[in-house]
Amino acid sequence: MGFHDVRFPVALSFGASGGPERRCEIVTLANGFEERNSPWAHARRRYDAGLGLRALEDVETVMGFFEARRGPLFGFRWKDWLDFRSAPAARPVGPLDQQIGFGDDTTTAFQLVKRYGDGPSPYLRPIVKPIAGSVRVAVGGDEIGPGEGVEVDHATGTVRFAVPPAMGEIVTAGFEFDVPARFDTETLSGSVAGFRAGTVPEIPVVEIRL
Known part of the structure; x- marks a missing residue:
């Protein structure tokens, strides 16, 4: 699996939405009880880094990063702003975390x-x-x-x-850490919204296994 050890621009990932996804198989039995099983030992995280109205330079940066990764072909590092540290948000990272x-x-x-x-x-x-x-x-x-x-x-x-x-x-x-991820699309669609401004409404990103 191809992976580029580079990070999606952190200033542009700030504000992205997303979080963990779990796969669970649920069977309801005749007596009303359930049997539940998960084929995944680990969660997989999904994000949307779509850019609202931004400077054209930001849109160019995202488009360039997408092209350099050949779309979803190569993975990259992604900073999950909601979960990137070993310690709780209220205290600094320490060796006993x-x-x-x-x-x-x-x-x-x-x-x-x-x-x-x-x-x-x-x-x-x-x-x-x-x-x-x-x-x-x-x-x-x-x-x-x-x-x-x-x-x-x-x-x-x-x-x-x-x-x-x-x-x-x-x-x-x-420690602090990144998520190994890739683009979850083969197409990025952007537009020029005004003088020196543009948008990329959806930038789907998904965690990968390494």
């Missing part, structure tokens, strides 16, 4: 994840496109600084340790 694993004296690679919900069955979302320079990692509550034996693959969201964390130590991380 999300638990990503336990040490076992053997494992050196851990996948970044974000936890949704409390209780016995939270949803763990794999984070595969963290923002370079934003990831902070801790083991046993102690932050590990850059150059201290930990590396982050910003193309996959994998955290690698030079020395495996000790048995039972909690591995945590904080």
Whole structure:
């Protein structure tokens, strides 16, 4: 699957609408009870970044980005302004935000994840496109600084340790992240609405699996 490690212009994605989509199969039984099953382990997010009345330069930027991706052929990074951090909106990102694993004296690679919900069955979302320079990692509550034996693959969201964390130590991380996405259309339709202004009413974008 083709992917370009570039970001949709963040100033133009601000204000986009969208969110997670879940696929669920529901069968109503003869006694009125239901059986529910989901073929998807993970949600897929959809967005609409349609531009209202904007400067022609903004419309040109979107059209150029669409052409450079060959429409839906190549994926790209997308900033979801409603959900792009490991921490709640009220506080800054910190190294204790999300638990990503336990040490076992053997494992050196851990996948970044974000936890949704409390209780016995939270949803763990794999984070595969963290923002370079934003990831902070801790083991046993102690932050590990850059150059201290930990590396982050910003193309996959994998955290690698030079020395495996000790048995039972909690591995945590904080980060900002993008969504891997593509255009969900083969056509962008725009118009010139006035002097040096234009519109692109719909720009559908959908999350992709990598």
